[in-house]
Amino acid sequence: MSKARSSNLSLSLPRFLALVLALAMPTYGVAEEKTAAYWLERLGPALNMTSYRGVFVYARGSNVHSMQIAHRFHKGIVEERLVLQDGGSGEIVRRDMNVVCVLPEQGKVQLEQIIPSGPFAEAFTSQLIPVSRWYSAELKGEGRVAGYDVVTVALTAKDRHRYSHRLWLEKSTGLLVKSHVRAASGEVLEHFQFTNLEITEDIADSEFEIRSEGREISRTLNDAGVQDEFSSTARMHGWHLDWRPDGFEPAAAPSSRRGQAVAFSDGLAAFSVFVEPTGSVHMPTGASRVGATTIYMRQLQNGDRAFLVTVVGELPPTxxxxxAESVRIDEAFAFGARD
Structure with missing residues (x-):
């Protein structure tokens, strides 16, 4: 009898284990299953609040660059140091909203004209990203990047006026470790990826010290009321747009040497419009593209005064x-440009 019981027990043990696993699996799946929206919500805070160091490559068309980065969130302050690894020396150091750029071999750089786009843009940290309105979000699986487990999120554009994106997020933190910008055809136009990464809180103060010698260009970023300040097209002093893609709202106003400029963002992509008087100088017009960045230039005549309209950013050329063709110049601005 004991032998029979022992035999029955040995036979039932695999079934018992299978039953335990079967019962455990649905609970495990519910706990582990996360939606695309969940990962997108983690993305913004992770970019600022995760501390890490590493090296990443950034490819735009045929141009490929690598940069070393140290990023720390310490006592509520974001600190970051980016160092060029090829194409000349230089570095960018940020502490909270203060940014210092040193490019010894290239001289002065006007930081205020930098368009806020790319994987480290403030746009990614915005809580106003209307993803469901302009992009369809979908989980595309899991994998590994730079030695870390990741999930992949696809953001597919719902219209022809913006590009699609694919994001790879580190699973424990939500940190963006790889991204693609893709055309409607599926062609990868821009590619960002960490090739070496260490997510760690152990980053010394010395890693955020400027070490390059050269002219330092400083700027204090404006983080107060950006949406309120630029929520009206009235910020376009002297000119206005008759058309722009749905969802792109005024987000910043980088200065232009003699004219006006406004940046627009849908929370993920961005483009800027520059309007400048040209006088008797004739500039080349038409479109060019580097990676996902289009540059479109157009001459605009207002009476006897000429203006150059330049659109730069993550838009398809059309x-x-x-x-650019929707820009209209106000008479007062045209008169002032002549003076």
């Missing part, structure tokens, strides 16, 4: 052209 959309950039529509934006």
């Amino acid at each position: 959309s950039a052209r529509q934006v």
Whole structure:
């Protein structure tokens, strides 16, 4: 009898284990299953609040660059140091909203004209990203990047006026470790990826010290009321747009040497419009593209006064052209440009 019981027990043990696993699996799946929206919500805070160091490559068309980065969130302050690894020396150091740029071999750089786009843009940290309105979000699986487990999120554009994105997020922190910007055809236009990464809180103060010698250009970023300050097209002093893609709202106003400029963002992509008087100088017009960045230039005549309209940013060329052709110059601005 004991032998029979022992035999029955040995036979039932695999079934018992299978039953335990079967019962455990649904609970495990519910706990582990996360939606695309969940990962997108983690993305913004992770970019600022995760501390890490590493090296990443950034490819735009045929141009490929690598940069070393140290990033720390310490006592509520974001600190970051980016060091060029090829194409000349230089570095960018940020502490909270203060940024210092040193490019010894290239001289002065006007930081205020930098368009806020790319994987480290403030746009990624915004809580106002209307993803469901302009992009369809979908989980595309899991994998590994730079030695870390990741999940992949696809953001597919719902119209022809913006590009699609694919994001790889580190699973424990939500940190963006790889991204693609893709055309409607599926072609990868821009590619960002960490090739070496260490997520760690152990980053010394010395890693955020400026070490390059050269002219330092400083700027204090404006983080107060950006959406309120630029929520009206009235910020376009002297000119206005008759058309822009739905969802792109005024987000910043980088200065232009003699004219006006406004940046627009849908929370993920961005483009800027520059309007400058040209006088008797004739500039080349038309579209060019580097990676996902289109540059479209158009001459605009207002009476006897000429203006150059330039659209720069993450728009398909046909959309950039529509934006440029919708610019209208106010008479007062045209008169002032002549003076």
